[in-house]
Each structure stands twice: as structure tokens, then as C-alpha cells.
Amino acid sequence: MNIPSFQHKLPAAPSTAPSLPSHPVNPNHRVQSHFSTLAGGGQKGSWSIEKPAKTDVQAVYKSLTGAKLYQFVQRYLMTKEQLLENGYPHAHPDVKGKAVCKLDSRAVLSPSPTERYCSRCNALFVVDDWGFPKAIVSCAYHWGRANKRRVATGLETRYSCCMGDLQSEGCCLASTHVSDNLNPDNYTGFVSTLPPNPGTSSHHAVYALDCEMCYTTGGSELTRVTVVDHDSRVVYESFVQPHNQILDYNTRFSGITEEQLEDVTTTLRDVQAALLTLFSSSTVLVGHSLESDFRALKLIHHTVVDTSVLFPHKMGPPYKRALRNLASEHLKKIIQNDGDSCCPRHDLNF
Ligand SMILES: [Zn+2]
Ligand SMILES: [Zn+2]
Structure with missing residues (x-):
């Protein structure tokens, strides 16, 4: 999946934003619904909705780097309730390495181990x-x-x-049926991001993250992870060899082929170790429905900007807008034009 420069898909900043030029608002008409959502979602502050001056937008976005960008995105972070509601993994209260996730109301669990x-x-x-x-x-x-x-x-x-x-x-x-093999008992082997060391760069990092998955005998497993910075520079990317035997590479949606994984020896554990070095618990991760990426990464992390929540479906949860439609509407960019959404059955659209 393409990861567009996420600076350009940030919804408008509240007009009360500190240390920013006045009304750095995305000119897109969708702005109003996001304000309403954020205001109603218990986010910080209140603000008025005003029509922006188009000319300021690009300059404002370009100036958002480092600590300034980090501060800017704070208002879009998911709340604890949103993380729970949207199925983000949380640490199991009693069992180390195990996670609990609220499943989509339409999710169907595997009836038995076989x-x-x-x-x-x-x-x-x-x-x-x-x-x-x-x-x-x-x-x-x-x-x-x-x-x-x-x-x-x-x-x-x-x-x-x-x-x-x-x-x-x-x-x-x-050639075969495949399954996500949804089962709460499968949420093992999870790691959590750690609090930042004071003075390290991870204190103010904002990254976008995306994963690709395939179907294996164990269910859905990670095959590639990509992390980019605010300027779309890749800061970490790796193919990943799944733990279980692959049944289907899911190439239509993932773009991952058998040839690409042929000589890959990087495991999920290797990726987790790399990401725990790159991220702290304060690192802001931006993405679309990151709960499924985090489940594939077996990563517990709660400092998140989720575009599927920021740009909600008009019918409300569990419906979600497809990333390709958001990109086309807000960025005027065509993405994923070779297939469809990464999760076609989860994106009923009007
Ligand atoms: Zn089937
Ligand atoms: Zn068909």
C-alpha cells in the first residue's frame, strides 16, 4: 500500500492552536465534520469553525517538523476509549506477553482449534x-x-x-480457503513500547506505519512493515518471514509475492526488536486502522493518530471509509488502484 505524506492528510488544526499561524485549516469541505468529531470525542479545547485562506495551508504544513509537528498532532491522538472501541491491543492484566483486543462486531471466531x-x-x-x-x-x-x-x-x-x-x-x-483464525487465545507474543529516555529523539517523533499480511496455517501474519517520517522518508522497512506456513500471499492487496519472501529470514521477533528501539511509548504513530497492523506486529502502543477514526464513515462504526477514497477526496491522489482496499470486507461504502 502506498503511504502518502501524512502531513498533507492531517485534518485542520483548531483555530486556537498555539504557536501556529492563525487558522491553518485544510481547505477541504470535510473539515467541519472532523471538528465536530473531535469536539464531541472529548478532545482538548473548543473552537469555532472558520473558512480558511487556501494560501496559508501549504506553508503551515511545511513548517511542521520536529517538536512543532509533534505538538500539532497531539490534538488528534486517540483517546483511551477510542483505542478500546476500535480494537487496539491492550496488555492482558495477568498474562505477560498476552494481549486483549475488542473484536469488530461482525468478526466471526474460529469455532474450534480444527x-x-x-x-x-x-x-x-x-x-x-x-x-x-x-x-x-x-x-x-x-x-x-x-x-x-x-x-x-x-x-x-x-x-x-x-x-x-x-x-x-x-x-x-x-486453490484453498484461508482464515484470519480469530481466537482471543492467539493474542500471545505481544511486546509494548517503553517510556522514552529523556533527551532522546523518540520523545518528539511522529511516524506513519503500514503493514502487509498474508494468510498462513496460523491465520493472518505479517509479511512487510514500513515506517516513514513526516517527509515520507523510509525510516524502517522490512520483509518478514511468517512463523507458519504460507497458504496465500494475498498479493492482490499486499503486493507481496512468493519471490519477494523467498530468501527473507527476518522474523516478527526481529521486527519487534527493531521497532522497540525506534519507537517509545510517546512516539506518535499515524495510520489507517492501525489496530490490524498492531495485531500483526504483536505490538501494544497507544499514542496513535488513526485516519479511519478521524475521517469516520457516515454510518458510524463498525463501518470505515476506505483509505483510497480518503486519499482521492482529500489529497487528490489515486492509491491502491490495482486492487481494492486492504480489508475489503470491512469497508462497506455508500
Ligand atoms: Zn473460501
Ligand atoms: Zn466479484
Whole structure:
């Protein structure tokens, strides 16, 4: 997935922002809804909504680096309640290395250690003790999102991949069913970011983060992680060899191929060690639905700016706006144009 320069997708700053030019507001019309959201979400301060002067915006964003940027994004941080509600991993109160996450209301848990629901076609299938599907059954699924739209007769829902309705047979065929294998017992091996050492640069760091995942015999696992700074410079990037056997590289959405992972020896543990050096608990991480990235990284971190929460779906949770639509609307940039959202079934759109 592309990671656009996140400076340019920051929503408008409140007009009361200290030490910034007056009204550094994104000229986009969506600004008003974010103000309303933030004001209603228990964020700091109150402010009035004013139409910005377009000419100031780029200059203001360009001036936001280092401590100034860090201070600027504080008002967009997720609250404790938002982190819980949106399924971010939290440390288990009793078990070291275990995490607890609130699952999406539509999430379907694996019924037993040897039974799983396919994350693509919803079929129930049986796996052996190692997580391999017992029967060789192909998986027919729709890779696109189920979009609701208004038609003359009311509302209809069709898949964006082939315009088939919800009853239509999948337009894409894969050799096997795959599953996220959702099970609270699987949330082990988590690490938490540590408080910063006074005087270190991580004190004021703001990074954007994105992960790619594949399907393995264990469920969904990390295959690549990318961290960029405020200027889109890559500060850390690595392919990752999953712990379990890969069943599907999820290439349409991840862009990751078998060849790319062939000689990779970096493990999740290696990545966790690198990220715990790069991040402190005060580091601001920006991303879209970072809860799924954190689950793949097995990382507990609560200083987060989540664009899926800042730019909410008009129907409210659990619906989320697709990153590609936000990028097109707010940045005038086309991203992910080769496939669809990274989580197509979780992004029902109007
Ligand atoms: Zn389809
Ligand atoms: Zn399937």
C-alpha cells in the first residue's frame, strides 16, 4: 500500500492552536465534520469553525517538523476509549506477553482449534493439527467490497469487483480457503513500547506505519512493515518471514509475492526488536486502522493518530471509509488502484 505524506492528510488544526499561524485549516469541505468529531470525542479545547485562506495551508504544513509537528498532532491522538472501541491491543492484566483486543462486531471466531471460517468466502472448513485445510477445496470469492448504493427501487448491495449481488457466486477462484483464525487465545507474543529516555529523539517523533499480511496455517501474519517520517522518508522497512506456513500471499492487496519472501529470514521477533528501539511509548504513530497492523506486529502502543477514526464513515462504526477514497477526496491522489482496499470486507461504502 502506498503511504502518502501524512502531513498533507492531517485534518485542520483548531483555530486556537498555539504557536501556529492563525487558522491553518485544510481547505477541504470535510473539515467541519472532523471538528465536530473531535469536539464531541472529548478532545482538548473548543473552537469555532472558520473558512480558511487556501494560501496559508501549504506553508503551515511545511513548517511542521520536529517538536512543532509533534505538538500539532497531539490534538488528534486517540483517546483511551477510542483505542478500546476500535480494537487496539491492550496488555492482558495477568498474562505477560498476552494481549486483549475488542473484536469488530461482525468478526466471526474460529469455532474450534480444527474449524475455521474462510475470510474470503465465509465457508466453514476443517484443518489438521498443523492448520492445513484437510480437504482440497477451492475458494470462490469476491475480492471487492460489498457497496450499498441507491437505485430507483431503493438500496442495493453489489460487489465492486464484478457488480455481482450478495447471492452471486464468487468471481475469483483460489486453490484453498484461508482464515484470519480469530481466537482471543492467539493474542500471545505481544511486546509494548517503553517510556522514552529523556533527551532522546523518540520523545518528539511522529511516524506513519503500514503493514502487509498474508494468510498462513496460523491465520493472518505479517509479511512487510514500513515506517516513514513526516517527509515520507523510509525510516524502517522490512520483509518478514511468517512463523507458519504460507497458504496465500494475498498479493492482490499486499503486493507481496512468493519471490519477494523467498530468501527473507527476518522474523516478527526481529521486527519487534527493531521497532522497540525506534519507537517509545510517546512516539506518535499515524495510520489507517492501525489496530490490524498492531495485531500483526504483536505490538501494544497507544499514542496513535488513526485516519479511519478521524475521517469516520457516515454510518458510524463498525463501518470505515476506505483509505483510497480518503486519499482521492482529500489529497487528490489515486492509491491502491490495482486492487481494492486492504480489508475489503470491512469497508462497506455508500
Ligand atoms: Zn466479484
Ligand atoms: Zn473460501
